Amino acid sequence: MRDAIALVLAGGGGERLSVLATERAVSAVPFGGKYRIIDFALSNCCHSGVRRVGVITQHAPASLHDHVGSGRAWDLDGRESGIVILQPFMTRDQAGWYRGTADALAQNWDVIEESRAARVLVLSGDHVYKMDYRALMAAHQRVSAAVTLAVLAVAPDQVHRFGMVTTDADGRVLGFEEKPQRTDAHLASMGVCVFESEVLREALRGRPVDLALDVLRVLVRSGARVQACEFDGYFEDVGQISTYYRANLDLLRPDPRLLLHDARWPILTRDEERPPVLLLPGADVAGSLVANGCRIAGRVRNSVLFPGVTVRAGAEVTDSVVMQDVIVEPGAKVRAAIVDKLVRVGEGATVGAGDPSPDPSLAWLDGLTLIGKDAEIPARATVGRQVVVGVGARPSDFGGEALAPGARIADHVATQELA
The missing domain is CATH 2.160.10.10 (Hexapeptide repeat proteins)
Incomplete structure (x- = not known):
């Protein structure tokens, strides 16, 4: 993964989380008794060997900045690794605030270019899951894809929450619908994708706003090789009250779907020094x-x-x-x-x-x-x-x-x- 850089989209305002996100970004909301939501994406990067990470922030970023710090908790503060906080700023040539997810990537293109990364791993900072990104990268390279999306099967009553994709027998994406009320598709995009850097550069030239609607959907319609890689592990978008609450209480089950005590893939965080219970x-x-x-x-x-x-x-x-x-x-x-x-x-x-x-x-x-x-x-x-x-x-x-x-x-x- 030395030829890749990860960019974590962590600037969402989280209106659906109401008062929990009034003074913090969704990705900085506490989760699971000691973690923050962004810890899952950063821990996945650490365990997958992704050594260069950018965290794109915007809404109420102070809590997130304080938590991420130098990246030491995720082993991202070494000589050959690093984490950088990418907050919007104004120059003579740009207006500052990110207009959307694609615009956030475009405004930080200099970070991608300076990394000389051949591939860009784009992640969402408000999802709870464990994933080895090396498997996604291998699937991407195996078919020489322009973009590869991590997808998972969802029930028909959940399709309105996700970007839904249809594929052929070989996993090539043939259609992309953003949060439809009804669809025949059953595979949902997880907000985890790998781009060839040159493909992403060309897609961002027109300064699109939204990554799903203005980049991914356009690439699919243009005939570019957009591939799907199916994921069968635990995944939850905790950006609304019901899913946030359920994901927390799921941890109390005798056989929780998400194992926080898995020594093979621990969720890392910035620990507070507290006395025992x-x-x-x-x-x-x-x-x-x-x-x-x-x-x-x-x-x-x-x-x-x-x-x-x-x-x-x-x-x-x-x-x-x-x-x-x-x-x-x-x-x-x-x-x-x-x-x-x-x-x-x-x-x-x-x-x-x-x-x-x-x-x-x-x-x-x-x-x-x-x-x-x-x-x-x-x-x-x-x-x-x-x-x-x-x-x-x-x-x-x-x-x-x-x-x-x-x-x-x-x-x-x-x-x-x-x-």
């Missing part, structure tokens, strides 16, 4: 993933707890994803919720109360309650299912009434406060 008298934990630094004196069931979570005596956490340094005070209950970092759930408060509403406009929440980073839930407050509590919400925002399904408390973001 402390189970205090009265702690009752079952069927859960509990990270270092947690202090538990209450009841935890079927949940993922990130580092530093405190569950005090008499508190309960059930069917939830709870991020770093959250404090659940005595007697509080958290049910069917995703709670972002540094949240305090006040004494006797209930998050995720009652039953979900059948209102179709709330279907995107999948019955869950979302609590944004730095929010403070006041004591004895009742926050119903399918409620969204914004980043930095304060006790005074809650009033005295229970929050019913569909309620939304606005964000308190520092830059907005100054406006």
